[in-house]
Amino acid sequence: MRKIIPFVLGIFLFLPTNSYALERFEIFTTSQLMQLLQDRKDGKTDFLLVNALDEMIYRHAFIPGSVNIPITQFGQYAHRLGKDKNKLIISY
Numbered sequence: 001m002r003k004i005i006p007f008v009l010g011i012f013l014f015l016p017t018n019s020y021a022l023e024r025f026e027i028f029t030t031s032q033l034m035q036l037l038q039d040r041k042d043g044k045t046d047f048l049l050v051n052a053l054d055e056m057i058y059r060h061a062f063i064p065g066s067v068n069i070p071i072t073q074f075g076q077y078a079h080r081l082g083k084d085k086n087k088l089i090i091s092y
């Protein structure tokens with residue numbers, strides 16, 4: 001038994017595994033977001049602003065024009081993202 005456990009662990013160390021890399025996302029500053037919000041108001045740009053916090057937090061503090069899609073329920077509310085796959089989505 002003492003020899004089997006290290007052997008099995010050794011096999012798992014050398015088996016190929018899947019690895020995933022996250023895409024790099026652009027980070028907006030507060031002033032950049034304020035400018036984007038003004039541009040959207042003026043009709044110069046269009047984007048979706050997503051508040052990913054819990055609904056209770058969203059009810060008390062949110063950026064006007066944002067939608068609430070809690071990160072824990074993203075699959076359930078993904079339809080709220082819209083059909084345009086090229087639309088900019090900003091989450092906070």
